[in-house]
Amino acid sequence: MNDTTRQKLALVAVDWGTSNLRLTLLDNSGEAIGERSSDRGMGSLEPSEFEDALLELIDEDLPQDKVTPVICCGMVGSRQGWQEASYLTVPCAPPDGTRATRVAVNDPRLSLWILPGVKQARPADVMRGEETQIAGYLAQNPEFDGVLCLPGTHTKWARISAGEIVSFQTFMTGELFALLSKNSVLRHTVNGANWDAQAFEEALSDAMSRPQGIASKLFGLRAENLVGDMSPTQGKARLSGYLIGLELAGARPYWLGMEIAMIGAPALSKLYQDGLAVQGVSASVHSVKDMTLSGLKAAYSVVKDSN
């Protein structure tokens, strides 16, 4: 980054999760002027190491003659993170900058905030990071009344109304898929390189209509491989269909009769979209990166206004 560009830096927007650190450099008009990332996620850092991990990515970008604001979301604000940013409790608007925790830093060029996550008391549930994606979506769609689905390792379904997160529910679907496909007796049965859309849809419908049989359907993949002629590609599609079908059955009170928008990685979001389509339900899909950046910018605009 040359000196001219360095002088334009007005805000660093940081998405700091368990496994990765991703940030965007923004100018005074909110335009992105650079991106950085590393694998120094919260999970691999002691509290004293966060500032170094951040500076490793932006040290050369920081102007020397002024203080640059940095706003962060994600697991960086968890109890095991840099500094705890206590959860807000639903029903609530997704946290903006006025709810952020100011973190003391050593480098005089930095002024740093961490946004809190959101919790729910009953049924107990938590999010950290997704609330900022929701804030980003609401910044662009302030009148949205419906459900946001955020597919991932721990997929979230959030009921949104009047600018607030009314309630939400997390499903361990992505983590179950990873455990079963990598660490279980199914690992050689579901390692197909291709995709079988029909097998996915049949398994999805099967799980939705008899979710109580899931632990048996899973073993059935192994048995089909041993005594039937199921390919690993069909196996993978069926495993995915069973698990997403189970989730859609459980999340039915969220999506039934609602407007649905999804924020997630394209490939995974497509599976949820396909699954909902089998139920005659359509959903728009939006980028995690775009929504996170939109949410961080919206949150910072309030920090700025309140200072």
Next chain:
Amino acid sequence: MNDTTRQKLALVAVDWGTSNLRLTLLDNSGEAIGERSSDRGMGSLEPSEFEDALLELIDEDLPQDKVTPVICCGMVGSRQGWQEASYLTVPCAPPDGTRATRVAVNDPRLSLWILPGVKQARPADVMRGEETQIAGYLAQNPEFDGVLCLPGTHTKWARISAGEIVSFQTFMTGELFALLSKNSVLRHTVNGANWDAQAFEEALSDAMSRPQGIASKLFGLRAENLVGDMSPTQGKARLSGYLIGLELAGARPYWLGMEIAMIGAPALSKLYQDGLAVQGVSASVHSVKDMTLSGLKAAYSVVKDSN
């Protein structure tokens, strides 16, 4: 073993699974005169290594002047085992010695058979080893008409009538519990040292009444630990209750209104027994080791008679 005992050896009964090799030495009247075991299960052996793994345990026990019969059940007969003993297909009586595969061995002191497993075409399912436990139970209870439940890593439910396995269904419950408690985000949440019977029963009932929510209930354990006051002991009991409750919901067509006998390890069988008791259903519990030995003896008696 002294020479006198060696002269009494009439049969070696072998339960050879994926992880372990366990055998019993029997005299001419079917009395156990010794036991041996090692961790040289099917999963760690090449076909050429099985005979050595067996001799390592019984070489000194074998009479020099005659041929000693050895009868085996379990994964030793799988495609990845010593030699494949092809599945029988339900409905069928559990395999006896006339259905066993004779395996050629190098040591002239041995004559060796492997019992086949049992498969089901639709829904696809397989068992290897459990069929011999079932044979053992039926040898002692020839008039049994009901359901056998065999709790384990892959729990089996088998409908038994007129001496035959009519149908069966396998649930991956035990493996799911192991994956979630050791390899998932829940691992620090469910590592309690004690037991909470009330938490188990509540979770079991919850999963039975809303099985479609299971992937959300699982994440709820993590959330309860973060924002609630759930202890790891309650977490473990609830994880177990959710998974066994899910299975009991799926296996309801098997156990509802039936006489139930269980063959399994005492601690795990107790959980299934407690879970069924919440549904007002009682079940007897029988030892895996006893039933396996009974089944191997019954199978061999037919080998002997037919020779």
